[in-house]
Amino acid sequence: MTALTVEKERTTIVLFSGDLDKAIAAFIIANGAAAYDHEVTIFFTFWGLNTMRKDEVVKTDKGMLEKMFGWMMPRGPRKLGLSKMNMAGMGPKMIKHVMKKHNALTLPQLIELAQEQGVKLVACTMTMDLLGLQKEELIDGMEYAGVAAYLGDATEAKVNLFI
């Protein structure tokens, strides 16, 4: 171990999409960047927030409209649909089968790996309000911030992606 502290490279990803395929791509890049020894931030906004929802129903105090949003949106990484060839849920089943065959990590595994590698997972609080999502509904260990915090990280990063 060296006492010398070297400024690390940075990578940021905005995950706007709530599609399974795009979320997988985002987390593969995030894990790759972490393996490059970058400090990695994923900023979840709009539909991307659903990737970070817990599987189970969380009891919250919400209005009617927010409750409806909560019921209509996918609850967590296992419930996301594909951006193409979703075929009413058949597509995700097929792709999961193919991924298993090719020994590719599933989205929940990629998320776990990202957390293990210290990837910073940030939820956009403004869009949480719009979609009626509360902190208790998202997985533990997330940070909560807005555009300024994202830009703070992105300004220092050479790789910044919007997915």
Add this chain to the structure above:
Amino acid sequence: MKADVVVVDTKGLACPMPIVKAKKALDSMETGQIMKVLSTDKGSLNDFQAWVRGTKHELVQHEEKDGVFTFYVKKQ
């Protein structure tokens, strides 16, 4: 200094696992120590060349035999 070569077998694993496993192994190694990585991922030659350059380590040697890539990386 430890002289033994650290072997990281990622055969059969898909992207991004080869570099994730290699990074984990490097973290526990000492400067100058050699890591031997095995991979069957078809993209791994380009991946490892880029990754070693980007992380400032040294690709000492690499070879491919029967679809298995072997990389020798020296930790800097």
